[in-house]
Amino acid sequence: MMKLSGRVTSCCVALLLALTSVSAVQKLTSINDLKKINFGQSVPKHSLLLLHWFANTVDIDNNDLISLTFDPNGGDYASHHYGNYERLLDPLPWGYRYYTIGNLHQDTSMPLPSHIVHPSREFMGENRDRIIVRVMEQNTGQRALRRIDRVYITQHYGTSEHQGTPYDPDHTYQITTGLLRQIREFSVGQNQQSLSDLRNRFGSRADDSQLWQIRNTWGSLACLGLLLFIVIEEKYSTNQRNNRPQNNNRPENRQNNRSGDEVAVFIEDDEDHVARGVRNYNISNSLNNCQRCFCCIVCFVLLYLILIVCYSSFFVNVVQLRL
Template sequence: MMKISGRITWCCVALLLALTSVSAVQKELDSIDDLKQINFRQSVPKHSLLLLHWFANKIDIDNNDIIRLAFDLNSGDYGSHHYGNFEGLLDPLPRGNQHRYYTIGNLYREAPIQLPPYVVHPRRQYVGENRDRIIARVRDPNIEGRVHRRIDRVFITQHYDTNENLGTPYDPDHTYRITINLLRQIREFAVGQNQQQLMHLRNRFGSSADGFDIVNTWGELACLGLLLYIVFQEKPSSNQQNNRPENEINPWNGINSYIPRILPSFGDVVVNINDAEDHEAIRTTGNIIAVPRINVRRSFRYNPKD
């Protein structure tokens, strides 16, 4: 009887440990709105989003949602190395020798191929003290000659903060599985896109960011700057529309617009028309002003009725 009771107790403990381990990896980030829910300022280094942005744009994703990696993890490229998962942070590997976990993103590890400067030497507010990592589960990692290895799971994680005095393991409370949908969204913010593409992204994700200010601040990294602004500065809202039409741009945000607008009455309003056929200012007085398909400038003046 005592043996049976002991076995039941041991099974309960094992089940509890298994459920605890699984709960750590069931936290899933599926969209940029999910990223907004993370407390980057207090609990998670902002640098982890820089690392995730780089990774999302370094991998290949085909039409069947198969992720392939074009660099050699066994050679230590981009600060990578094998991860044994000894603390049970992630699910055990499937049986056989066809899968392996790797961590990517150690800034201090000597590597044949280094991470880009915006990840290694970020702006001051995005320094992460080398705590954040990407973890990838790779299929067939030991097959020689295979260049594009297949990845079937991606995680973002971080080492415990030194102030927590918990050593160097990864923090299960801040380990998240990254879905292919989120990777695809981040890939839209690839480095080197032009200003028109930047404005399209701003509208598609319902952002109020000042496009000109981001371009002036970030230069060729403007799309990355927009992503950081959306995640860190803008919280998700039930009224936010993530798929606004590309041409729906607010003219008062410093961007030209060719959309008819209805403006409230301010008394006398001067609208400047920048058109090849008519360069004269039109003065209109009334309750409503309908602006035709013209280039509306941000600067205007009005005379209040009172």
Template sequence: MMKMSGGVTSCCVALLLALTSVSAVQKLKSINGLKKINFGTSVPKHSLVLLHWFANTVEIDSDNDIWLNFDPNCEDYGLHHYRNDERMLNQLPRGYRYYTIGNLLEDTSEQLPAYVRNPPSEYAGDNRDRIIFRVQDRGWRGLHRVDQVYITQHYDTSEHQGSRYDPDHTYQITTNLLRQIREFSVEEEQQSLSYLRHRYGRNIDDFQVNDIRDEWGDLVCLGLLLFIVIEEKYSSNQRNNRSENDRRPEDNIRWENNSPEDTRLEINNGSEDNIRWEINNGSENTVCECPCNWLVICCIVLFILALIILLCIYFLKR
């Protein structure tokens, strides 16, 4: 009885550890999920460049199965087996293997396109980012089906963890996300920039698109993807900060008193809301234009009413 109880306990502990290791890896289902990753701070920007290449290299069929168009056992693209010694990922079922790809120091990494090996310096990284995928050891009709894809990275050398991967910055990539990234292909049949911008990056204006086109040339779709995922939120914040800084009090209120008979007050609150009062005693008409929001008007009215009530209370007490 004691042996059976011990066996059950051991199985429960093993199952708990397995579930814990699986749940620790965050799953990214769309480009919106990618936007939540801190690329450039905790995650190398180059990992997104590598993921773009991988998504546009594999084949995805109508059943959402992912197929390699190269033999992983030939160690193309700097690829090699990953043994999962640290148990960061699921334990392998029989007949499956993990592979890791992206080591730019391997001789066979020369097969990677130039934009992956030598991207702009801002996206170069330090050769820590990798893609791990799980594949059936024996492919169907010579093809190899991939059923799990991850982006990960080695620990920084300052963390003294050797060549281990960092589980806190390992993310599982779904087939849907790979499909979305494939829309940013740099091949001849590219999606239009206007379509990609309106679908994934609504905050990008025409000037920014032109800048991306000038910087990336034929790789403009890749540049747009990087901007949408990494740069868009920062440029949006900077644009909002500039807008707020431009609204200084001294710029928003202007008094004009050109003569004793002419008094004018202009309040300009941004580009949309403004109040303009013109009082001209020398003419027959008094003009008052208030194309402002109702909230401002209500606040002014409430303030005047409160002032009248306070004055009435004051005089009644006297």
């Protein structure tokens, strides 16, 4: 009976650890996923500047292994250890550590680039946004090889939310290696690609005049400017409807003289389509919140059952000892 009780207890502990490792953090796998985030509204635009810099600073090999190119223990790029005390992320496996990167007020011998530390007014983030990485350190001779297996973007609560300084779990996202690779396509410097090639590859609707404006505004950071345009501006731009290819098979396109009422009908249809898209997006967010609540309820119920089983096992052992 004692062996059986020990097995039950071990199973309960294992199940409890499995439950505590469940993470509700949303995963972003592509630039299209980035477009779903409300940058400039609930999430600072500065997060994109920081993420673009990070994607082009780390090393990614052919096997999708990500390696740090700096020492987070030394405070490079305003980095330091993150304890995950608020349990924002999954519990750490043995041999791993979390680090946070991007504190603009932290003194460091290896500072972030000036366009991140001193961005234009539109992209200021009030020093709320951060990147968190999960790192496994491997000693290889004279130096430690730091492998990253998870990357997150997050942000501190705003002062108006009166939540203190913890990170906001509702605006914490896991960034996949695939998304980092896509962002690396928009690298700046000697290896940067032409804006027209990037526009065509990622299906941007920016016309030549808009590319010229991006190049004129961002200069050597033009590829970053195009990335920001794709993720932020195009999502809300009314030019999307005007730049869509027209369907010449429609009867109204074969008529030379259309009445004003007909034109109004098509504009109305477009507006209804946009409204439906917004409603669908809100419904999707509601479903995600419901799923999180359901997971929490299930975890509490299972935890309650585990405690009952453990207590029952302990009670049986006490009775047997008395007998």
